[in-house]
């Protein structure tokens with residue numbers, strides 16, 4: 224059950240089918256919305272350069288990088304500790320800005336200096352390297368995608384099955400990183416969070432602009448953690464019956 228499935232509101236869907244003028248200098252996307260739990264499954268069809276903030280789903284699945292002129296991602300979700308940002312920029316996109324760019328904000332500065340124009344945060348970079356090795360050892364990006372699809376299916380299936388809960392995002396745009404869901408009876412929210420805490424589950428309170436619950440199940444979250452949440456939702460259903 225998805226309810227209210229066709230009620231498009233509060234950023235619960237990815238806009239599609241809009242016209243993109245080919246006079247645009249670029250189109251900026253954010254591939255995954257952590258607050259509302261939506262995620263692009265297909266990139267917009269356009270010839271204008273695409274720029275994408277992939278902070279919250281980088282390395283969660285294979286992507287066709289050739290579609291983008293610029294990809295950037297803060298490390299702090301799927302890559303490593305806060306403090307380092309990954310940038311992938313098409314060489315032909317460099318030097319195309321005619322207005323004044325402060326030295327530090329110009330990617331050419333960092334490329335020329337091999338990412339050592341400033342003192343790099345070596346610890347954050349080192350841990351990011353360890354994470355990438357872990358990704359490779361666990362099947363690479365295809366392996367990450369398989370794990371994340373399995374985790375997402377487990378949780379969304381329970382949200383759809385359990386009569387107490389419903390998902391925030393429309394099914395076709397559901398994020399595999401941030402699963403936002405609600406109770407039909409909001410007065411039970413504190414009860415559910417208490418039961419979660421009893422079962423060792425923390426950090427499930429939704430963002431203040433959506434309310435309800437948010438399970439952030441980035442690469443690092445094991446399937447067992449998602450399973451525990453599903454069991455807790457089932458336990459809650461029995462307790463409220």
Ligand SMILES: *Cc1c(COP(=O)(O)O)cnc(C)c1O
Nearest residue numbers: 253255257276277278279297299
């Ligand atoms: C997490 C995230 C941010 C916020 O970054 P913080 O430094 O963790 O607050 C910004 N943009 C995107 C796309 C994100 O996923």
